[in-house]
Amino acid sequence: MVTILLATLNGEKYLKAQLESIAAQTYENWQLVVGDDGSTDQTLEILREFQKEHPNQVTIYENNPPFGSAKGNFINLLRNSYGPHFMFCDQDDVWKRDKIYLTLQKMEALETRYGDKVPILVHSDLSVVDENLEMVAESFFQYANLPKRVMLNRLIVQNSVTGCTVMINRCLQQFFLRQLPIPKIIMHDYWAALIAKVFGKIGFVNEPTMLYRQHGHNSVGAKDAMNxxxxxxxxxxxxxxxxxxxxxxxxxxxxxxxxxxxxxxxxxxxxxxxxxxxxxxxxxxxxxxxxxxxxxxxxxxxxxxxxxxxx
Incomplete structure (x- = not known):
């Protein structure tokens, strides 16, 4: 079982395509847990329709009051969800059909080698596309000029782990159950990468597993480092x-x-x-x-x- 954590806020424009890409995954043993942070558009209606189509796999929470940030939303979802493995999901991307399968395959290989009592994070490359899913760059890492190997002395000053590609295991999730200095955490994926690097292992899938849509309103987004x-x-x-x-x-x-x-x-x-x-x-x-x-x-x-x- 893979628990997909999806943070939403006024995402009606692209959300349906993301949900369809989850439903089309070759790996079918997933559950989707959504935290909506106060959407005022049709986001909740789109989510409820998807829930009707997958009644045993979709849970929707309405944050009241809203957290006011993707970071807060994701950390809350992570603290209140269950499963052996968790994936972060943004509302505006599109997953390739084998995204869960390839990421889980790498995760299980690492857990076989190191055991499931070690905090493990797996991330992947991703393709950068425009708002119409037209290709901008096949490889995000080449586009942004980021290193694929995560070194602690570089990680503390520059995060190269993209949250929407991440899977973590339950052991790493437990680190989020502590009392956390939320205002000091830059992003949930950055914090997870630090945990994995200091206390566990980081694995990488060296191929794009998703389309990273750029539309001008991304929380973080891809930047062409050579532009x-x-x-x-x-x-x-x-x-x-x-x-x-x-x-x-x-x-x-x-x-x-x-x-x-x-x-x-x-x-x-x-x-x-x-x-x-x-x-x-x-x-x-x-x-x-x-x-x-x-x-x-x-x-x-x-x-x-x-x-x-x-x-």
Whole structure:
């Protein structure tokens, strides 16, 4: 059984296509748990119609009051759902027919190797498409210039795990049942990736399992890392915007250490996380020395340049 967690908010335009792609999966032993965060369009009607078609597989919750963020919605769903495996699902994408099968196959291989008492996360590549599902880039990782291998010293400063491709096992889900520093968590998928990297294993499916629709209103979205217009925009946003993002990443790690620090057995990992979480309070030269010494650097020349200039 795979539990699919879907967060919705005014998603009527693309939601039906996503639901149809779930229903068309080659792996049929799934359940869908939806958290709607106060939709005022036809989202709930679309969901209820899908529930009628799959009465034993679909559960719908209406958040009252709304959480006000995809992060809060997903974390609540994760805390209140059950199953051996969980997948995150966005309302505006389209899954390829074998998405669940391929991801679960990788998950089961890792659980066979390491056991199901180890927190495991599996993610995949994805294809970037426009609002009409026309292909923009076959590979998101090439498009965004992101590394496929997740290293802790890079992960703390740059997340390369895309939530809508993620599957986690029950052991990792249990980490979300603690008292969490929600305001410090950047996104649910980022937090899950940190848990898996520090305490468990991360697996990767090296092929696109879904169509990642870009329409201008994505919560995160795909960015062409080599696009001159995008790079100019990032530079134009300037130091203050970039520093805010860096501070948010440091505060997230500070919250991570505060929540799980006593359980981190690898001393080097603990020191890396603890020191990065406290880095904002250091002078710029100390920060730059830390980045260099620990290779805590973002992927890509422009990203590195901004980190050296403003980090």
């Amino acid at each position: 001159v217009k995008f790079l100019y925009g990032r530079l134009k946003e300037g130091k203050n915007s970039y520093r805010r993002m860096m501070i948010e990443s440091m505060e997230q790690i500070q919250g991570f250490v505060g929540t799980y620090g006593k359980e981190i057995q690898d001393l080097d990992s603990y020191e890396l996380l603890k020191n990065y979480g406290e880095l904002y309070y250091k002078g710029k030269l100390r920060r730059l020395a830390f980045y260099r010494h620990n290779q805590v650097l973002k992927e890509g020349r422009i990203r590195k340049l901004m980190q050296w200039l403003w980090g």
